[in-house]
Amino acid sequence: MPRQKAPKRIFVKGNEAVAHGAIAAGCKCFFGYPITPQNDIPELLSKILPEAGGVFVQAESEVASANMLLGAGACGIRAMTSSSSPGISLMQEAISYMAGSELPAVIVNMSRGGPGLGDIGTSQGDYFQSVKGGGHGDYRVPVLAPATCQEAYDLVIDAFDLAFKYRNPVLVVGDAIVGNMKEPVIPRKVRKKSDKAASWCLSGAKNRKSRLLKSLHLEEGGLAVHNKNLQAKYKSMKTEVRQESFEVKDAQLVVVAYGSIGRIVKTAIRKLRTQGHKIGLVRPITLYPFPDRVLQTLAKQGKKFLTIENNLGQMVEDVRLAVCGLADSDFFGLLPGLTPSPDDFEKPILKSLKKSLKR
């Protein structure tokens, strides 16, 4: 039998994987401002994006980068920005406007510790900001949470497709670990889907009626209709839900964790499994839409839940909401400022398992 040729692999940091994913997705513009721990993304793109025929602009602030993104999105062009937590806070105004004006854009957040300047280490403190809107007004954005460098690469590509499918900003939320660890990544040729932007984007009103992209609706009842339409769109995004389920079939306790923490918890679960403990993992890959049906199904099977996050308890609220009336969820939060390891999670998992067996 002929030996199968191994696929071409690149050995890169998660941040670099994001940049390569953007190029593969056909990203034409990148606007960014320096902030740790994501600087590899703009640094790499400042070189490889112009080589790929695109445009790189270092903006004067995250406020400006997000608004440049808005301008490119209005033109129906694939564009991206990246930042980390404090910078993402500054972008919320433009994200709200993009949601209101229904403009596509990809925003990558390699999140760090907060509140305030926090630290430059890993954290999941931006969960609420990411999935509950983040800026002003009643809106949602799809949120994708990679746990590996490969996933960072793949999800950035998917983010562009989602942004144009729904004409909506899309967030990719990693963290300092995902951004800075180095792993082999298999690049892929992307068969670019049609963005179908020609029917709505701005290009100059030649041989057609002029177009207006806006979020202001002053006429009586206008904003009500607009919000109703937006809500219907957010509801339709439910079909995009994705998660990884690991060893849940016979599990007595299901741990819910996402991103790099989900991956570290998985290592802890593998070890505990060898000791005979029946533990499983659900790792949400889309944080919005949230995989609530999957959790409901598991709750109906009588499983108990433990949510583990790198914060003081944010996603746990969505887990509890998902299983409400069927089950509850314990919570273990690793505080930002501490570097997580599988050992950190064994004790809380066993404690929760013991408690659930008593119930």
Next chain:
Amino acid sequence: MQVKEKQVFSIPDVIKDRPTHYCPGCHHGTAHRIVAECLAELGLVEKTICAASVGCSVLIYNYLDLDIVESPHGRAPAVATGIKRSRPDAFVFTYQGDGDLASIGLAEIMHCANRGERVSVIFVNNTVYGMTGGQMAPTTLLGQKTTTCPSGRCLENEGSPFKMAELIGTLGGTVFSARVAVNNVKNLKNAKKAVLKAFEIQEKGLGFSFVEILATCPTNWRMTPIQANERVAKEMIPCFPLGVFKDTTKKQEKP
């Protein structure tokens, strides 16, 4: 005897046939008209994308028949950057008031100009926040009373008015920066010349062009339209002198 009629004057198609929401005596209508005429005369209408701003002139899209995107308050120069960088063949301009451009959007306008973005900015300076009811603007004159400086703007407490055309003129990426007024026929003609020049500079791909238009706000100045128009010459021009503060095309034309 039959009288022969000859049309000497018409409104460009790019101006929509509808009444504006602007107050009587407000100069926004005149400024819109100048922009529209320049776009039409240079044949730019079909390739134009406008980044609208926040304030009274956010509704520019109700009056000009162009491709337009709304920007957050002050961010139009960043939005215009995103447009021009992603569609370099488009003609891109922003239309911003003084609160939008010279206060909340100061970083965006300075950096847009300094990068030499190939866009044009029309800056309408009427010394107050019009839409929100006449609060103090970054360009409010010393001594001028507004709803948030009721005893008059005072140097020690509120600082002095920003002179944007001069400031923009100091930046490396700026090719053209001028201040004009539309309070009389002579100034109006010069204003149109400046806007034409600014638009041509973008079309030639030379860099950033900026035109500040001094304008009235009779409602928030608590004046009649005529009083307000007179104030432009009496109080505004002495503080904000008309003229061209930078024009690098002149240098290039010299042998």
